[in-house]
Amino acid sequence: MELCSFLTLDSFITDPLTHDFMRKALLMSSLVAAVCGYLSSYLTLKGWALMGDAVSHSVMPGVVVAYALGLPFSLGAFIFGVGSVALIGFIKQKSRVKEDTVIGLVFTGFFALGIVLVSKIKSNIDLHSILFGSPLGISLSDVKQTIFISLLVVILLSIFRKDLMLYCFDPRHAKTVGINVLFLHYLLLTCLSLAAVVGLQSVGIILVVAMLITPGATAYLLTDKFDNMTIISVLSAIISSLIGIYISFWFDLETGGSIVLAQTFIFLFAFLFAPRYGIFKLKKFFAGYK
C-alpha cells in the first residue's frame, strides 16, 4: 500500500472497488447489515438482547452439521436457532431456574457442542470463518442464500411492521383486540434466527449479536419515533459495515471485528452527543446558546 494513494479520499474509496471480492463483500455486508439493523429496532425495544446472543451462538452446531452433510448451512442454523429457543422455554417452564440463567446455560451448551463437532467431523470447515466471519471470502452459493434469506426477513418484517411494534409495546392490548400474539412471537423469533444466520457471514457467530442490538440501541438514543428509529438503525448499520470493510482493507485488520467496532463507535458518538438523550445533551446546549 502506497502512502500517497491512501491520502486521497477518492482512491481510498475507489481502489478497493477494483477488486471483485471487495465489491461483493461491500454489497453483501450492506445487505446483511440492513436486515440486522431493521430487526434490531424490535429486539432492543422488546429487550431481547440476551435472546439474540443465545440464538446466534446456538446456531453453531447446525452450521457444522449442515456443512458435514452438504446441506445449505442456513437450514442447519435455522433449526438449531429455533430449537435453542424452544429448549430455553421448556427448561424455564419445567424448572425453578431463572430465565437468564437458562438462556446462558442453553446457548453455551449448544456452542460447545458445535466446537466439539468441528473437532470430530473431519471436513474442510473453516472454524475461523464461522467464529469471526469471512465477508471477503463469501462463495456464490452463500451469496444466493444470503439474498434469499434477507429478502424473506425484510418482507416479513415489512408486512407485520405495525403488529410487531404493537407486540413489543403492549402485547396485552394486541391480544385483547384479536391479534395473534403467539404468531407474532414466533415470527420475531424466526426473523431473529434467520438474521443471525446471514449476519454470521459478515462478522461471525461470536459478534453477530452486535449486528442485532447495537444499531437499534444507537437509533433509540437519537429519536422518539419508531419509524425514524428503524431508518436510523438501518443506515447506521450499513454505514458501519462500509467503514469496517474499508478500514480492514487498508489497514489489514480482521473484517468482522472492524465492522462491529465501527458500530460501537457510532453508538458511543450517539451516547455522548445525542440531541436529547446524549450525555452532553446538545439540544439544550444550543438552546442556551441562542
Next chain:
Amino acid sequence: MESINYQNFRIDAENICVDYNGKVALYDANLRLKPGQICGLVGMNGAGKTTFFNALTGFVNISKGKIRINGESVRSAQKDQTIAYVPQSEGIDSQFPINVWDVVMMGRYGSMNIFRCPRESDVQAVKDAIERVDLTDHLSTPIGNLSGGQRKRTFLARAIAQRASILLLDEPFSGVDIRTEKLISELFIQFKNEGKTILLSTHDMIHVREFCDLVLLINKTVVAYGETSEVFTPENITTTFGGISPDFLFGPES
C-alpha cells in the same frame, strides 16, 4: 330462551379458575355485569385482580369455568373489539418511541386490514377520542414526555377509539393529577349513559363509593359481590384483606 338470558349480560363469568403452572391464581370466581354498570374490583396485591382482567381479555386461558361476553366466547369478543383494556402505568414502557396519535391509533388495529392502514373513519375515531380526553395539543408528543395523568388519558383515548362496549381499567386513578381524575370521572358518567360496562380495579376505597354501582371483593376467589352500599362493609373488606381491619388500612372515617 337460555341464550336471550345470556345476552342480558355484558360479562358473564361462571366459576372461572386460572392457574399458572399448577399455582392457583384465581378459583371459582363469578361475575355478571349488565350494560351501563360500573363495578369496582378490590383486593390485595396478588389477590388475582390482574389475573381476572387477563382471563376476561383472553390473555390467559382459564382452566375451568366459562366466560361469556355479550353471550359469546372470549375469542369472538376479541374479534369484535368488544373489550378494551386500559393498563396500569407500571405495565407500560413509557420510554417506547411512540407518540400519542400512534398509541390511540392502536385502538383501531383490530378492525383494520393486515397492513394496518388507517381509513378515514379510523382517523376520525382517533381524533374524536383524543379530543374527549383533552389531549389535542399533544398529538405528536412522545409518550415519554407526558405526565402520568396525560399518559393515562392517552390509553383511555385508545379504549374510546376502539369503540369497545366493555372497559377494563387497571388502577385508573393511581398516579394521576386532579385534572385527570376529574376528567376520568366525567368520562365514567358519559360511558355509563352510553351503556358501556366498566370494570375497574382500585386501591382507593373512596373511589369505589363514589363511582361503583357494584363491587367485587376478591382474595383468590370472590369474597363478596353485590351493590356497593350492601357489600362494601368493614367486615367484608377485613376478610378481603386477610384479617386486617379497614380502620387500620384506611383510617376510621373511610
